[in-house]
Amino acid sequence: MLSIQGINQFYNQSHILWDLDLELKEGSCSCLLGRNGVGKTTLLKCITGLLPVKSGQISLMGRDITKLSTENRARSGIGYVPQGREIFPLLTVEENLKISLGARPDRARQIPAHIYELFPVLKEMKHRRGGDLSGGQQQQLAIGRALVLDPKLLILDEPTEGIQPNIVRDISDVIRKLNTELGLTVLLVEQKLPFARRAAESFFIMERGRMVANGPMDELNDDLIQRYLTV
Numbered sequence: 001m002l003s004i005q006g007i008n009q010f011y012n013q014s015h016i017l018w019d020l021d022l023e024l025k026e027g028s029c030s031c032l033l034g035r036n037g038v039g040k041t042t043l044l045k046c047i048t049g050l051l052p053v054k055s056g057q058i059s060l061m062g063r064d065i066t067k068l069s070t071e072n073r074a075r076s077g078i079g080y081v082p083q084g085r086e087i088f089p090l091l092t093v094e095e096n097l098k099i100s101l102g103a104r105p106d107r108a109r110q111i112p113a114h115i116y117e118l119f120p121v122l123k124e125m126k127h128r129r130g131g132d133l134s135g136g137q138q139q140q141l142a143i144g145r146a147l148v149l150d151p152k153l154l155i156l157d158e159p160t161e162g163i164q165p166n167i168v169r170d171i172s173d174v175i176r177k178l179n180t181e182l183g184l185t186v187l188l189v190e191q192k193l194p195f196a197r198r199a200a201e202s203f204f205i206m207e208r209g210r211m212v213a214n215g216p217m218d219e220l221n222d223d224l225i226q227r228y229l230t231v
């Protein structure tokens with residue numbers, strides 16, 4: 001459903017992504033792994049359109065989206081939960097969710113009910129300010145906000161960063177649920193291996209801007225971990 005072919009990306013003179021390919025099957029749940037600074041966030045931003053690619057092609061459900069704006073990619077079915085969550089601290093939970101409504105093709109005015117069903121805490125706290133929520137609640141808000149646009153592909157950048165260990169499991173459960181029950185295709189970046197193994201069924205590994213390994217999660221062996229992930 002997502003097909004990336006031969007993309008190259010630069011920050012000024014620095015060549016960050018090198019002839020990178022990635023294929024996501026519809027309904028898959030994959031984790032992108034790699035040490036700090038190898039280009040994982042950059043790749044996610046290229047998929048969402050926040051960063052332009054110098055060359056190569058990105059297709060979503062058979063449609064070339066390489067030149068589409070971020071907003072049009074969101075309308076085409078890409079939901080994005082950025083690193084650090086980027087919720088609006090002074091807006092209420094409800095206002096944070098409503099911000100995305102305007103980009104829905106059907107111009108719906110109400111927050112889809114299934115979002116509050118998935119995250120009851122957001123309903124309970126809908127009049128509270130985003131900044132008053134705990135890290136785990138803010139993460140649920142950030143995921144909920146991405147779901148307002150009814151995405152087909154959900155991209156999450158380090159969803160457990162800064163979240164209490166007892167909430168981390170809830171986040172992986174939600175991701176599994178979105179994948180298995182709502183049928184969303186999921187791509188997440190994650191540093192914590194136990195979380196990656198729980199949340200995702202397949203992996204991709206990057207090293208210095210290149211894709212160097214991928215496969216089902218049970219093939220993520222000690223050799224790969226030692227070579228590409230151990231610091």
Ligand SMILES: Nc1ncnc2c1ncn2[C@@H]1O[C@H](COP(=O)(O)OP(=O)(O)OP(=O)(O)O)[C@@H](O)[C@H]1O
Nearest residue numbers: 011012014016034035036037038039040041042043
């Ligand atoms: N805005 C920027 N301008 C210039 N260089 C950047 C910029 N953002 C990132 N880089 C560089 O691009 C490279 C890839 O960064 P990126 O954030 O994509 O890596 P990452 O794998 O997501 O790392 P992390 O796990 O630390 O988030 C790094 O060398 C980083 O220093």
